[in-house]
Amino acid sequence: xxxxxxxxxxxxxAINTASLPDIVFMLLFFFMVSTTMKEVDLKVNVxxxxxxxxxxxxxxxxxxxxxxxxxxxxFQSLYGSEPRIQLNDQFATVQDxxxxxxxxxxxxxxxxxxxxxxxxxxDRECPMGVITDIKQALxxxxxxxxxYSANMKAEVR
Numbered sequence: 116x117x118x119x120x121x122x123x124x125x126x127x128x129a130i131n132t133a134s135l136p137d138i139v140f141m142l143l144f145f146f147m148v149s150t151t152m153k154e155v156d157l158k159v160n161v162x163x164x165x166x167x168x169x170x171x172x173x174x175x176x177x178x179x180x181x182x183x184x185x186x187x188x189x190f191q192s193l194y195g196s197e198p199r200i201q202l203n204d205q206f207a208t209v210q211d212x213x214x215x216x217x218x219x220x221x222x223x224x225x226x227x228x229x230x231x232x233x234x235x236x237x238d239r240e241c242p243m244g245v246i247t248d249i250k251q252a253l254x255x256x257x258x259x260x261x262x263y264s265a266n267m268k269a270e271v272r
Contacts, residue, residue: 142245158190158204159184162238165268177227177230179219180234180235183234183246196236198241198245213256223224230260233260237264
Protein backbone atom coordinates (compact mmCIF):
# COMPACT_ATOMS: atom_id res chain seq x y z
CA UNK A 116 0.00 0.00 0.00
CA UNK A 117 1.01 3.49 -0.72
CA UNK A 118 1.71 5.85 2.07
CA UNK A 119 -0.19 9.09 2.16
CA UNK A 120 1.67 12.02 3.49
CA UNK A 121 0.04 14.88 5.23
CA UNK A 122 0.71 18.21 3.71
CA UNK A 123 2.84 20.26 5.99
CA UNK A 124 1.19 23.51 6.84
CA UNK A 125 3.30 26.14 5.15
CA UNK A 126 1.35 29.01 6.67
CA UNK A 127 -0.84 31.40 4.83
CA UNK A 128 0.06 32.47 1.34
CA ALA A 129 1.72 35.90 0.89
CA ILE A 130 -0.47 38.93 0.35
CA ASN A 131 -0.55 40.14 -3.21
CA THR A 132 0.88 43.69 -3.23
CA ALA A 133 0.64 44.30 -6.97
CA SER A 134 -2.12 46.91 -6.58
CA LEU A 135 -0.46 48.72 -3.67
CA PRO A 136 1.26 51.41 -5.79
CA ASP A 137 -2.06 52.19 -7.48
CA ILE A 138 -3.75 52.69 -4.11
CA VAL A 139 -0.91 54.87 -2.82
CA PHE A 140 -1.00 57.14 -5.87
CA MET A 141 -4.78 57.35 -5.74
CA LEU A 142 -4.61 58.50 -2.09
CA LEU A 143 -1.81 60.94 -2.89
CA PHE A 144 -3.82 62.43 -5.75
CA PHE A 145 -6.93 62.72 -3.57
CA PHE A 146 -5.09 64.62 -0.84
CA MET A 147 -3.36 66.88 -3.34
CA VAL A 148 -6.68 67.86 -4.88
CA SER A 149 -8.70 68.23 -1.69
CA THR A 150 -6.13 70.05 0.47
CA THR A 151 -6.10 73.84 0.55
CA MET A 152 -2.90 75.70 1.15
CA LYS A 153 -2.61 78.17 3.98
CA GLU A 154 -2.71 81.61 2.43
CA VAL A 155 -1.37 83.87 5.17
CA ASP A 156 0.63 83.32 8.34
CA LEU A 157 -1.05 85.50 10.95
CA LYS A 158 1.35 87.70 12.85
CA VAL A 159 -1.42 89.42 14.79
CA ASN A 160 -3.89 87.93 17.26
CA VAL A 161 -7.40 88.14 15.85
CA UNK A 162 -10.40 87.16 17.95
CA UNK A 163 -13.34 88.18 15.75
CA UNK A 164 -16.38 89.85 17.24
CA UNK A 165 -19.58 87.86 17.57
CA UNK A 166 -22.60 88.69 15.47
CA UNK A 167 -26.16 87.44 15.21
CA UNK A 168 -26.75 88.22 11.53
CA UNK A 169 -23.91 86.88 9.41
CA UNK A 170 -23.68 85.87 5.78
CA UNK A 171 -21.13 83.52 4.24
CA UNK A 172 -19.14 84.83 1.28
CA UNK A 173 -19.69 82.72 -1.81
CA UNK A 174 -16.69 83.55 -3.99
CA UNK A 175 -13.51 83.84 -1.91
CA UNK A 176 -11.43 84.64 -4.99
CA UNK A 177 -12.90 88.14 -4.93
CA UNK A 178 -12.01 88.78 -1.28
CA UNK A 179 -8.92 90.66 -0.13
CA UNK A 180 -8.20 90.44 3.60
CA UNK A 181 -6.85 93.06 6.00
CA UNK A 182 -5.95 91.75 9.46
CA UNK A 183 -5.91 94.06 12.50
CA UNK A 184 -4.86 93.10 15.99
CA UNK A 185 -2.18 93.02 18.65
CA UNK A 186 1.06 91.43 17.36
CA UNK A 187 1.78 87.86 18.46
CA UNK A 188 4.11 87.31 21.41
CA UNK A 189 7.12 86.74 19.15
CA PHE A 190 6.62 90.10 17.42
CA GLN A 191 5.72 92.22 20.45
CA SER A 192 9.35 93.01 21.19
CA LEU A 193 9.68 94.60 17.73
CA TYR A 194 6.24 96.14 17.23
CA GLY A 195 4.88 96.66 20.75
CA SER A 196 1.47 95.71 22.06
CA GLU A 197 -0.64 98.27 20.19
CA PRO A 198 -2.95 97.00 17.42
CA ARG A 199 -1.19 96.71 14.05
CA ILE A 200 -2.31 96.16 10.48
CA GLN A 201 -1.19 93.06 8.58
CA LEU A 202 -1.42 92.89 4.80
CA ASN A 203 -0.60 89.42 3.44
CA ASP A 204 2.41 88.27 5.50
CA GLN A 205 3.78 91.68 6.49
CA PHE A 206 3.00 94.40 8.98
CA ALA A 207 1.92 97.60 7.29
CA THR A 208 0.71 101.12 7.93
CA VAL A 209 -2.46 102.84 6.80
CA GLN A 210 -0.51 104.49 3.97
CA ASP A 211 0.36 101.05 2.52
CA UNK A 212 -3.28 100.07 2.05
CA UNK A 213 -3.80 101.92 -1.23
CA UNK A 214 -0.88 100.19 -2.96
CA UNK A 215 -1.97 96.84 -1.48
CA UNK A 216 -5.48 97.25 -2.90
CA UNK A 217 -4.03 98.27 -6.29
CA UNK A 218 -1.81 95.16 -6.34
CA UNK A 219 -4.73 92.93 -5.34
CA UNK A 220 -6.86 94.38 -8.13
CA UNK A 221 -4.12 93.90 -10.69
CA UNK A 222 -3.78 90.24 -9.67
CA UNK A 223 -7.47 89.62 -10.43
CA UNK A 224 -9.04 89.05 -13.81
CA UNK A 225 -10.22 92.26 -15.40
CA UNK A 226 -13.83 91.03 -15.55
CA UNK A 227 -14.07 90.65 -11.75
CA UNK A 228 -11.98 93.62 -10.57
CA UNK A 229 -15.10 95.73 -9.99
CA UNK A 230 -16.55 92.98 -7.76
CA UNK A 231 -13.57 92.93 -5.38
CA UNK A 232 -14.53 92.81 -1.69
CA UNK A 233 -12.24 93.93 1.13
CA UNK A 234 -12.76 91.97 4.33
CA UNK A 235 -11.47 93.37 7.60
CA UNK A 236 -10.61 90.69 10.16
CA UNK A 237 -10.15 92.75 13.30
CA ASP A 238 -9.72 91.78 16.91
CA ARG A 239 -12.80 92.49 19.03
CA GLU A 240 -10.70 94.70 21.33
CA CYS A 241 -9.28 96.77 18.47
CA PRO A 242 -9.97 100.53 18.82
CA MET A 243 -12.44 101.89 16.30
CA GLY A 244 -9.99 104.67 15.34
CA VAL A 245 -7.77 102.14 13.56
CA ILE A 246 -10.77 100.74 11.66
CA THR A 247 -11.85 104.27 10.69
CA ASP A 248 -8.36 105.03 9.34
CA ILE A 249 -8.46 101.83 7.29
CA LYS A 250 -11.90 102.74 5.91
CA GLN A 251 -10.64 106.19 4.88
CA ALA A 252 -7.68 104.61 3.05
CA LEU A 253 -10.03 102.17 1.32
CA UNK A 254 -12.19 105.08 0.13
CA UNK A 255 -9.12 106.72 -1.39
CA UNK A 256 -8.26 103.42 -3.09
CA UNK A 257 -11.84 103.20 -4.47
CA UNK A 258 -12.46 99.92 -2.65
CA UNK A 259 -16.02 100.56 -1.57
CA UNK A 260 -17.25 96.99 -1.03
CA UNK A 261 -16.39 96.28 2.57
CA UNK A 262 -16.99 93.29 4.78
CA TYR A 263 -16.32 92.71 8.49
CA SER A 264 -15.45 89.16 9.54
CA ALA A 265 -17.25 87.83 12.62
CA ASN A 266 -18.12 84.59 14.38
CA MET A 267 -21.68 83.40 14.94
CA LYS A 268 -22.90 84.35 18.40
CA ALA A 269 -23.96 81.33 20.44
CA GLU A 270 -27.58 81.42 21.48
CA VAL A 271 -28.20 81.38 25.23
CA ARG A 272 -31.26 79.38 26.24
